[in-house]
Amino acid sequence: MSEAAAIEVRGLRREFRVRQGMFAAPRHVVAVDDVSFSVPAGSVLGVVGESGCGKSTLARLILGLLEPTAGEVLVDGRRLGGMDRRARARLIQPVFQDPFASLNPKRRIRDIVAMPLIAQGAIGREEIGRRVAEALDRVGLSQDQGARFPAQLSGGQRQRVAIARALVLRPRIVVCDEPTSALDVSVQAQILNLLAELRRELGLTYLFISHNLAVVEHIASEVAVMYLGRIVERGESARLFAAPRHPYTRALLASVLTPEPGLGVPDVGLGDTMPDPANIPPGCRFHPRCPVAVPRCAAETPRPATDEAGLVECHLA
Numbered sequence: 001m002s003e004a005a006a007i008e009v010r011g012l013r014r015e016f017r018v019r020q021g022m023f024a025a026p027r028h029v030v031a032v033d034d035v036s037f038s039v040p041a042g043s044v045l046g047v048v049g050e051s052g053c054g055k056s057t058l059a060r061l062i063l064g065l066l067e068p069t070a071g072e073v074l075v076d077g078r079r080l081g082g083m084d085r086r087a088r089a090r091l092i093q094p095v096f097q098d099p100f101a102s103l104n105p106k107r108r109i110r111d112i113v114a115m116p117l118i119a120q121g122a123i124g125r126e127e128i129g130r131r132v133a134e135a136l137d138r139v140g141l142s143q144d145q146g147a148r149f150p151a152q153l154s155g156g157q158r159q160r161v162a163i164a165r166a167l168v169l170r171p172r173i174v175v176c177d178e179p180t181s182a183l184d185v186s187v188q189a190q191i192l193n194l195l196a197e198l199r200r201e202l203g204l205t206y207l208f209i210s211h212n213l214a215v216v217e218h219i220a221s222e223v224a225v226m227y228l229g230r231i232v233e234r235g236e237s238a239r240l241f242a243a244p245r246h247p248y249t250r251a252l253l254a255s256v257l258t259p260e261p262g263l264g265v266p267d268v269g270l271g272d273t274m275p276d277p278a279n280i281p282p283g284c285r286f287h288p289r290c291p292v293a294v295p296r297c298a299a300e301t302p303r304p305a306t307d308e309a310g311l312v313e314c315h316l317a
């Protein structure tokens, strides 16, 4: 291998045991099931799939906020497992869906943005002030806005604060987990454009998560489609949109061609049987909802097949 990938995950798996009542048997959830991929430096991997398919679990594993049950994560060629927290923070940062939940309401914007710098220790006050001002400027917030509190800003401005905080340590990699999903449709495009611009200017690598395929179309160089914890298709963005190979990708794509794709969770047109990660169907896990399933699909698990167009996990592809 020449240059190390910005992110590499190998055989990543994460299980949860959930007890819903004192007498209920614990449910065993496999949220991420043997996922492997790599993201070259400077590119954007879009990860899409319905709610509950494991996207946020994958994000938290890559950010080191969750321990894998199996497999490993390498960031910039280094194992995440043994990495010091402060070194990790300088390398990889998150932007989450709900900026209100992730911003301390009692602190001023400039103090919120300064937190990662303060957590590093040994950075002088002047330097902190200078870098906070630079980060606010980058995301299009004024110094005046820096003196306000989160409640005094709009949703879009709060997400700009979260982005400034993610960038203040000048990381190389940003994990964006549904960064525009909590925003009004009109504001979503502004934040998407800002993220795209920052990536170009700063040479960042993104893992960009959305439940909506339309959101990742313009920002992602490559797209991975998740279903019940597995990546069922992956490929270069233009190819995946022009010629989807997995029936689930085709359903997702059809759903975003409906009149108002920016609103809420897209209707994937696959009926009411919502997938349950505590109860994964045998054979192909998509078979109960697959419009083109054949008898073999219920009996035999498809293996991932890789070629120059990417990866697909389907008997018929």
Ligand SMILES: Nc1ncnc2c1ncn2[C@@H]1O[C@H](COP(=O)(O)OP(=O)(O)O)[C@@H](O)[C@H]1O
Residues within 6 Å of the ligand: 016, 017, 018, 029, 030, 031, 049, 050, 051, 052, 053, 054, 055, 056, 057, 058, 277, 278
């Ligand atoms: N901390 C947790 N404890 C128990 N179950 C969890 C936890 N985090 C996620 N899960 C379960 O894992 C599955 C995937 O969740 P998540 O990664 O949040 O999916 P997504 O982000 O795609 O909506 C869901 O069934 C969810 O309930």
Ligand code: SF4
Residues within 6 Å of the ligand: 246, 247, 248, 284, 285, 286, 287, 288, 290, 291, 292, 293, 294, 297, 302, 313, 314, 315, 316, 317
């Ligand atoms: S393996 Fe069968 S059920 Fe699964 S996606 Fe392909 S056709 Fe559908």
Ligand SMILES: [Mg+2]
Residues within 6 Å of the ligand: 055, 056, 057, 177, 178
């Ligand atoms: Mg999520």
